[in-house]
Amino acid sequence: MYCNKCGSYIPSKRTVCSNCGAPVPDPNAPAPVVEPEPEKRSNGIALAGLIMGILTIVLCWLPGIPFITGLLGLIFSIAGLAKKNARSKGAAAAGLILSIAGGALSVFALFAITIPGVTKYLAAAEEAKSSYASAMGVVWRNWMR
Numbered sequence: 001m002y003c004n005k006c007g008s009y010i011p012s013k014r015t016v017c018s019n020c021g022a023p024v025p026d027p028n029a030p031a032p033v034v035e036p037e038p039e040k041r042s043n044g045i046a047l048a049g050l051i052m053g054i055l056t057i058v059l060c061w062l063p064g065i066p067f068i069t070g071l072l073g074l075i076f077s078i079a080g081l082a083k084k085n086a087r088s089k090g091a092a093a094a095g096l097i098l099s100i101a102g103g104a105l106s107v108f109a110l111f112a113i114t115i116p117g118v119t120k121y122l123a124a125a126e127e128a129k130s131s132y133a134s135a136m137g138v139v140w141r142n143w144m145r
């Protein structure tokens with residue numbers, strides 16, 4: 001056979017190239033299996049869950065957004081936990097807890113901040129409308145007199 005590196009002929013019994021010293025691949029050995037890095041990928045999805053969980057906590061006071069990040073955090077964290085990879089489980093579990101806590105906080109924020117704010121705004125608008133109506137009523141009555 002011939003050397004992969006320099007191309008010179010190598011007698012079949014030799015394990016290194018006599019010309020350049022490169023190791024000769026054993027033609028009978030199975031081709032090295034290239035793993036698609038499952039560890040990195042599962043870490044990635046667990047990390048995505050963790051990031052979404054943190055975003056949910058940080059953005060919990062905003063209406064709407066924490067529900068999206070919380071849902072994504074739940075999905076990614078559960079996917080991360082489902083993978084058979086011990087290293088990513090911590091991040092996935094943290095992401096799951098943060099997503100749930102952030103979701104609960106955002107529901108609390110919705111009732112404590114957003115809905116009272118909207119209610120207050122509507123009440124103020126109603127008051128403005130009725131005071132406008134009464135002011136117009138005064139104008140109208142003076143006009144008719």
Ligand SMILES: [Zn+2]
Binds near residue numbers: 006021
């Ligand atoms: Zn060689």
